[in-house]
Amino acid sequence: MCNEKISDENLQLKLEDPIEYYLKNIEDPEIMAELRWEDPYFYDYILRLHFINEMQNHENIYRCPECRGNIITDIDSGEEYCTCCGLVTRTHYPYVAGQRLMLDYGLK
Ligand SMILES: [Zn+2]
Incomplete structure (x- = not known):
């Protein structure tokens, strides 16, 4: 050895x-x-x-799962969304009126 x-x-x-x-x-x-x-x-x-x-x-998403566009963070809301198609990939508020947000379909 x-x-x-x-x-x-x-x-x-x-x-x-x-x-x-x-x-x-x-x-x-x-x-x-x-x-x-x-x-x-x-x-x-x-x-x-x-x-x-x-x-x-792999949890850090920098590419949109739908269109491969850039994901940026909105400074005001803290939401992460695609600059191309507006897909919201992450938000600080996962629940709206007691219902879990379907982030896959959440458009900004
Ligand atoms: Zn996109």
């Missing part, structure tokens, strides 16, 4: 915050293969965390 490639900074992170360390190096097949061999349960845990992170990142 060769650890010479790991820099001091990386090694320190590995000791202090192994979760952060492996999430940072998740694209490194050598490091991940080593973890999988040494601690398969922790390896699974890291993959799950990575998956959750990915899902959360």
Whole structure:
């Protein structure tokens, strides 16, 4: 096993915050293969965390799901909407008169 490639900074992170360390190096097949061999349960845990992170990142919508136009945030209302077709993708008020807004069809 060769650890010479790991820099001091990386090694320190590995000791202090192994979760952060492996999430940072998740694209490194050598490091991940080593973890999988040494601690398969922790390896699974890291993959799950990575998956959750990915899902959360996809929540940020910058393209309109309908027309691929740009999504901008209205400063006054805080609503996010498409500059092309006016589709509202997110608003601070998810409920109107007790009924959940159908954001998919909410036009500005
Ligand atoms: Zn649009």
